[in-house]
Amino acid sequence: xxxxxxxxxxxxxxxxxxxxxxxxxxxxxxxxxxxxxxxxxxxxxxxxxxxxxxxxxxxxxxxxxxxxxxxxxxxxxxxxxxxxxxxxxxxxxxxxxxxxxxxxxxxxxxxxxxxxxxxxxxxxxxxxxxxxxxxxxxxxxxxxxxxxxxxxxxxxxxxxxxxxxxxxxxxxxxxxxxxxxxxxxxxxxxxxxxxxxxxxxxxxxxxxxxxxxxxxxxxxxxxxxxxxxxxxxxxxxxxxxxxxxxxxxxxxxxxxxxxxxxxxxxxxxxxxxxxxxxxx
Numbered sequence: 001x002x003x004x005x006x007x008x009x010x011x012x013x014x015x016x017x018x019x020x021x022x023x024x025x026x027x028x029x030x031x032x033x034x035x036x037x038x039x040x041x042x043x044x045x046x047x048x049x050x051x052x053x054x055x056x057x058x059x060x061x062x063x064x065x066x067x068x069x070x071x072x073x074x075x076x077x078x079x080x081x082x083x084x085x086x087x088x089x090x091x092x093x094x095x096x097x098x099x100x101x102x103x104x105x106x107x108x109x110x111x112x113x114x115x116x117x118x119x120x121x122x123x124x125x126x127x128x129x130x131x132x133x134x135x136x137x138x139x140x141x142x143x144x145x146x147x148x149x150x151x152x153x154x155x156x157x158x159x160x161x162x163x164x165x166x167x168x169x170x171x172x173x174x175x176x177x178x179x180x181x182x183x184x185x186x187x188x189x190x191x192x193x194x195x196x197x198x199x200x201x202x203x204x205x206x207x208x209x210x211x212x213x214x215x216x217x218x219x220x221x222x223x224x225x226x227x228x229x230x231x232x233x234x235x236x237x238x239x240x241x242x243x244x245x246x247x248x249x250x251x252x253x254x255x256x257x258x259x260x261x262x263x264x265x266x267x268x269x270x271x272x273x274x275x276x277x278x279x280x
Contacts, residue, residue, distance in 0.1 A: 002027040002254035014050035029064040029256040032094035062101035073125035074108030074118040111149030118151035123164035140174040145182035145226035153183035155203040178215035184222040188240040197249040214255040
């Protein structure tokens, strides 16, 4: 199983790979820049080369890059909408310069707007972005919890976006277990996990599932509240993750944990827990 964490790029991309390796990861997720600012520093070619070299040396892959948090592809504000498209393209270009396989993005939000309006808005944004820059990396659409006007909390909504794209060959999905649970996809039992697998297969398609954000949920089922928690210690629980990790659709999909990092022991503890649940 390919398993890793979202790791910091502080000090350079090559240091991020080193952090992942020291944690015992064999895949990883990063931001390609400050996730809460518009300023973009050029990628140092030497750092990118070392990043690629160390990835190969330690067999760390795939690498997921997450888009900047300020990007909102569903924004009703013209200025932010246009800027989000431009910044999305920048993130896509940076993903490819690093040789990373995937760029993960949220679909966006527009409080007060109907999901159908937001779906159309995101579709327009992605079509424009891919017209400006034809992707070689795969763009992964991430499901949401449905909090604060987010779109993409139903898998059918994600599929509706994909169906509206002029070119969808480089489009996949990244399924977040916390978001899905908060949105109403119950994976606490084998029957619930099987129901989710069928839903994925009949909407976006099983072949588009390229990554999983493996996170427990602090809040109640169908709460629509996005609060990641430590594996097995939240409302999904150990039995849910044991069933999820054993299912044929999910077993071999690369998994990234975005669990809380309150102490240096949190990541190793979560990694150990997932491996123990997988073995049982």
